[in-house]
Amino acid sequence: MLNWEDPLQPANATAKSSPVPPPKAVVEKARTQSHTDKSGPDKRPVLHAGNGLVSNDVLMATAGAAPSVSPDPLAVAEPPADYDTDTDAGATGLETLEMGAGRIRVDDKKIINCHADLNQLVPFKYEWAWQKYLDGCANHWMPQEVNMNADIQLWRDPNGLTEDERTIIKRNLGFFSTADSLVANNLVLAVYRHITNPECRQYLLRQAFEEALHTHAYQYVIESLGLDEGEVFNMYREVPAVARKAEWALPFTQYLADPN
DSSP states (O other): OOOTTOTTHHHHHHHHHSOOOOOHHHHHHHHHHHHHOOBTTTTBOOOBTTSOOOOHHHHHHHTTSOOBOOSOTTOOOOOOTTOOHHHHGGGGTOSOOOTTOOOOOGGGOOSSSOOSOTTOOOSOSOHHHHHHHHHHHHTOOOGGGSOOHHHHHHHHOTTTSOHHHHHHHHHHHHHHHHHHHHHHHIIIIIIGGGOOOHHHHHHHHHHHHHHHHHHHHHHHHHHHHTOOHHHHHTHHHHOHHHHHHHHHHHHHHHHHHOOO
């Protein structure tokens, strides 16, 4: 039988003897923070959600305890004195509107580093982005369209699945039920702000909705099978193998979302 507490245990032992360095530009700062964080009189390391990569030992030691989460991870600071509203706010689409300004031309539009009005969808410059948005809308679906009767019958049958098979299903649901929320956060909170083209943003919003549908689908499966929702949705806080995956992904979103 697999070791469900740490199915990657053999690989982890090998990794300890010859660790592979992570991308420096993204995680160097996060790694430093994870080594310096302490809590309580025994000074044990604390797992901070998304605060950077930490060692497997730290994750194992803190499994079962909720990570400490900053209540305001992206605090809004006052703009610097040299902040130019018309220029620097272009990425948000909140720049000051100028009456009588010239109309947007195709050549004014760029995917990144563009200061043209981002609120005007047309004229299109990147037809492929608009087509992807239309294709996504044409492929629209909802989780309730999937008939779960056969799955429910199999799950309720005491001889239908082995315990290992049931654990695999629950662990997969435990990972993906929160992982696609992290993907959606990456799109909306990190990537979107760097894209300065309205038709590309339109598709990103559709993609973000697809991630919301994925999370909805996992919830639909969990509810249909009568699983413990609290157990499944909290696996990324309580199961080391699932926690490591989420902890690996979060620094990349934080890096892109950092205004500095």
